Amino acid sequence: MKYLDEYRDERIVHSLVARIRAIAKRPWVLMEICGGQTHTIMRYGLDELLAGKVELVHGPGCPVCVTPVETIDKAIELALRPDTVLVSYGDMLRVPGSHTDLFHAKANGADVRVVYSPMDALKIARANPEKSVIFLAIGFETTAPANAMTAWQAKREGLTNFFLLVSHVLVPPAIQLLLRSRENRVQGFIAPGHVCTVVGYRQYEQLTADFRVPIVVGGFEPVDILEAILMLVTQLEEGAAKVENQYVRSVSQAGNMPAQEMMERVFEVSDQKWRGIGMIPQSGLRLRPEFAAHDAGRLSSIAAMCVEEPAECISAQVLQGLKKPTECPAFGKRCTPEKPLGAPMVSPEGACAAYFTYRRHGVVTFHD
Amino acid sequence: MCLAIPGKILSTHLENGVRTGRVQFGGIVRSACLDYVPEANPGDYVMVHVGFAISRVDAAEAERTYQVLESMGVLEAELADPNDPGPGETR
Amino acid sequence: MTEKFASSNGISCPVPLPAGDKILLGHGSGGRLSAELLQQLFLPAFTNSTLQRLDDQAVIPIAGARLAFTTDSFVVKPLFFPGGDIGSLAVYGTVNDLAMGGAKPLCLSVAFILEEGLPMETLQRVVWSCRQAAAAVGVEIVTGDTKVVEKGSCDGIFINTSGIGVVPEGVKLSSDQAKPGDRILLSGPIGEHGIAILAQREGLEFDGAVKSDSAPLHELVAAMLNFAPGIRCMRDPTRGGLSSACNEIAGRSQAGMMLEERAIPLREEVHGACELLGLDPLYVANEGKLIAIVEPGVAEQVLAAMREHTLGREAQIIGTVIDRHPGQVFLRTRLGTTRIVDMLAGDQLPRIC
Numbered sequence: 093m094k095y096l097d098e099y100r101d102e103r104i105v106h107s108l109v110a111r112i113r114a115i116a117k118r119p120w121v122l123m124e125i126c127g128g129q130t131h132t133i134m135r136y137g138l139d140e141l142l143a144g145k146v147e148l149v150h151g152p153g154c155p156v157c158v159t160p161v162e163t164i165d166k167a168i169e170l171a172l173r174p175d176t177v178l179v180s181y182g183d184m185l186r187v188p189g190s191h192t193d194l195f196h197a198k199a200n201g202a203d204v205r206v207v208y209s210p211m212d213a214l215k216i217a218r219a220n221p222e223k224s225v226i227f228l229a230i231g232f233e234t235t236a237p238a239n240a241m242t243a244w245q246a247k248r249e250g251l252t253n254f255f256l257l258v259s260h261v262l263v264p265p266a267i268q269l270l271l272r273s274r275e276n277r278v279q280g281f282i283a284p285g286h287v288c289t290v291v292g293y294r295q296y297e298q299l300t301a302d303f304r305v306p307i308v309v310g311g312f313e314p315v316d317i318l319e320a321i322l323m324l325v326t327q328l329e330e331g332a333a334k335v336e337n338q339y340v341r342s343v344s345q346a347g348n349m350p351a352q353e354m355m356e357r358v359f360e361v362s363d364q365k366w367r368g369i370g371m372i373p374q375s376g377l378r379l380r381p382e383f384a385a386h387d388a389g390r391l392s393s394i395a396a397m398c399v400e401e402p403a404e405c406i407s408a409q410v411l412q413g414l415k416k417p418t419e420c421p422a423f424g425k426r427c428t429p430e431k432p433l434g435a436p437m438v439s440p441e442g443a444c445a446a447y448f449t450y451r452r453h454g455v456v457t458f459h460d
Numbered sequence: 461m462c463l464a465i466p467g468k469i470l471s472t473h474l475e476n477g478v479r480t481g482r483v484q485f486g487g488i489v490r491s492a493c494l495d496y497v498p499e500a501n502p503g504d505y506v507m508v509h510v511g512f513a514i515s516r517v518d519a520a521e522a523e524r525t526y527q528v529l530e531s532m533g534v535l536e537a538e539l540a541d542p543n544d545p546g547p548g549e550t551r
Numbered sequence: 552m553t554e555k556f557a558s559s560n561g562i563s564c565p566v567p568l569p570a571g572d573k574i575l576l577g578h579g580s581g582g583r584l585s586a587e588l589l590q591q592l593f594l595p596a597f598t599n600s601t602l603q604r605l606d607d608q609a610v611i612p613i614a615g616a617r618l619a620f621t622t623d624s625f626v627v628k629p630l631f632f633p634g635g636d637i638g639s640l641a642v643y644g645t646v647n648d649l650a651m652g653g654a655k656p657l658c659l660s661v662a663f664i665l666e667e668g669l670p671m672e673t674l675q676r677v678v679w680s681c682r683q684a685a686a687a688v689g690v691e692i693v694t695g696d697t698k699v700v701e702k703g704s705c706d707g708i709f710i711n712t713s714g715i716g717v718v719p720e721g722v723k724l725s726s727d728q729a730k731p732g733d734r735i736l737l738s739g740p741i742g743e744h745g746i747a748i749l750a751q752r753e754g755l756e757f758d759g760a761v762k763s764d765s766a767p768l769h770e771l772v773a774a775m776l777n778f779a780p781g782i783r784c785m786r787d788p789t790r791g792g793l794s795s796a797c798n799e800i801a802g803r804s805q806a807g808m809m810l811e812e813r814a815i816p817l818r819e820e821v822h823g824a825c826e827l828l829g830l831d832p833l834y835v836a837n838e839g840k841l842i843a844i845v846e847p848g849v850a851e852q853v854l855a856a857m858r859e860h861t862l863g864r865e866a867q868i869i870g871t872v873i874d875r876h877p878g879q880v881f882l883r884t885r886l887g888t889t890r891i892v893d894m895l896a897g898d899q900l901p902r903i904c
Binding site for chain 1: 462463464465466468476477478485486493495496497498505507509510511512514515517518519521522525526529530532
Binding site for chain 3: 093096100102105106134135136137138140141195196198199200208314430440448449450451
């Protein structure tokens with residue numbers, strides 16, 4: 093596949109690794125923000141290749157992991173209502189709510205359906221006019237234009253039976269929170285390439301200026317991530333702190349204007365709770381009042397629930413890169429993908445799930 | 461969740477008033493909304509996320525940067541640090 | 552794990568209850584949940600040494616011969632898909648389970664569970680398909696059953712097929728026989744069946760050139776059995792994909808496995824679909840492929856024999872059984888690094904077989 097497979101080229105990967113190892117005169121701590129990037133790193137063992145020179149710390153860029161428990165509980169409550177179809181992206185199905193998850197709700201008779209695209213949720217609404225079709229609209233900025241267009245279409249077509257339960261999060265406020273923390277060890281960031289495809293990277297310039305950390309916008313394939321790391325290490329060795337773009341084939345500084353315009357039409361910035369982290373001001377999106385008729389969050393009595401995570405789950409520390417999944421006492425024992433204690437073990441992009449799937453109990457190295 | 465994959469636009473049409481494309485991903489074809497890439501046409505590659513194209517792949521830029529990467533292999537030998545044990549032997 | 556015992560009318564039944572109080576779709580997916588259900592409920596209930604082996608078929612010595620006996624149910628949705636339908640799948644699936652034990656298939660039973668309201672024409676198409684498939688294999692359908700359930704109680708058609716075959720002298724295939732040094736052979740590209748089914752699924756449609764690889768493997772197996780004592784076992788990687796089949800053998804043999812990513816054949820269309828949907832092809836179902844664990848001395852010859860056959864043209868040696876980390880399967884990535892290939896918990900793609 094063009095623009096994909098060539099960024100997995102072994103020769104280029106090894107030459108980038110060699111260059112990083114040659115340039116790094118001391119060990120550096122870097123964070124990749126997006127769960128998709130974490131997944132690639134774990135799946136291909138990129139951290140193994142950089143051992144001793146670069147430590148990769150995993151960030152909170154997994155929208156599934158940071159969706160508040162209350163949102164899952166609301167989705168389940170709505171799903172169990174008669175004549176209701178709850179439509180969701182596949183990865184949300186096994187995320188634990190406070191008592192159960194959507195997968196179990198389905199086993200209990202709820203009409204829960206998985207779609208690849210939110211436009212398919214609209215198709216379900218058109219085909220089932222007598223049912224309330226509720227779409228669990230989560231994601232980072234990458235997914236906001238898709239969810240926004242869906243809301244826009246629903247309003248335009250007058251699909252009165254279609255609703256969105258929105259839980260959108262924005263990346264820069266989370267990075268700012270991490271940088272402000274006294275426990276932060278991260279010296280450079282790989283910014284999420286698809287988020288930046290949509291919103292550009294101007295927002296990161298303020299962060300580099302305020303905190304003097306280099307930020308490089310990176311893609312998702314091994315070559316992309318390693319090239320971004322090379323750019324970060326080069327800056328760090330030079331004492332520089334600026335924003336650079338590695339993912340030039342998809343990202344421009346201004347980002348995607350039509351997408352941003354649609355987001356602006358449909359959503360407004362709001363305070364948002366991040367599962368495992370807590371409330372971050374102005375870090376989320378909600379539907380504008382003009383779209384109230386399609387806002388599932390306003391659908392009758394879903395009482396505000398006070399939810400407590402299982403005490404054992406340390407997702408807060410994992411999502412902020414303070415602990416590795418393998419440092420959690422419950423990892424792989426009481427917390428597994430089948431019986432997760434927290435969201436990062438369930439989402440395919442969650443750090444805990446990535447470690448479990450590709451590593452289990454530690455780094456595996458083979459010397460034949 | 462931020463999974464976006466490059467695909468080639470084969471053709472475009474209107475569906476429910478939305479500009480839509482038939483996009484080919486390594487041999488399979490799926491439709492994707494093209495409203496966010498008005499500059500993209502059949503033959504172009506786009507990055508597609510949950511059925512929406514979010515960028516047109518800048519082919520010239522991609523080609524240029526890829527050449528740089530490929531040529532790196534040649535310089536690798538020159539830069540290798542004789543004191544670095546290399547990956548895989550530190551554990 | 553404390554055991555809870557099922558009780559009925561105050562009489563305690565010594566069948567332990569698995570953890571969790573409801574059956575989930577994951578319990579049928581061929582992954583970890585399925586394995587747990589087997590270990591925690593079915594095996595304790597039906598203890599016997601034949602069942603304990605947990606091969607794709609049971610081999611039973613009778614009057615000097617060895618009879619292979621197997622059963623499988625087919626609940627695939629949709630009923631018709633590119634490359635096959637529930638009828639042909641039901642025949643080939645059971646023939647393949649017999650073949651994995653080295654057995655020459657003799658005859659099948661077919662039991663239909665039909666939903667009230669099913670169009671007769673649909674049933675005719677499926678039955679005809681069973682007929683064609685059986686004729687292609689050279690087996691007879693010698694007995695059967697039909698039940699009809701109320702509308703809503705099943706999805707159109709469910710089929711169970713059971714099969715009997717004879718295992719030739721000198722052939723002893725079992726998944727507990729893999730030894731360090733053995734080579735792992737795969738008959739062709741993976742993931743075609745699962746993707747072909749997904750392509751039809753609501754919400755995930757795409758035009759595919761992907762057809763299910765559903766096919767009978769008994770002739771390919773017969774060709775390979777010329778090297779019989781050197782073949783330790785065979786498995787067809789259906790639900791749960793290549794990963795589940797390898798993990799099962801690694802577990803039963805208490806050996807480790809190292810697979811080579813670069814050696815695993817994968818069609819461009821399946822690659823594209825998996826990338827698009829974020830799926831790992833190692834976990835996607837196959838219906839016309841097999842893996843064989845082969846003694847290193849004959850591996851190349853077995854491979855050559857496979858490639859002579861239409862269904863084995865793209866066969867590859869994809870890995871080796873190793874003496875470390877018993878029960879664990881690893882993959883050496885195209886970058887030279889190593890990752891584990893874990894057993895899937897349960898898949899999110901119901902009804903693919």
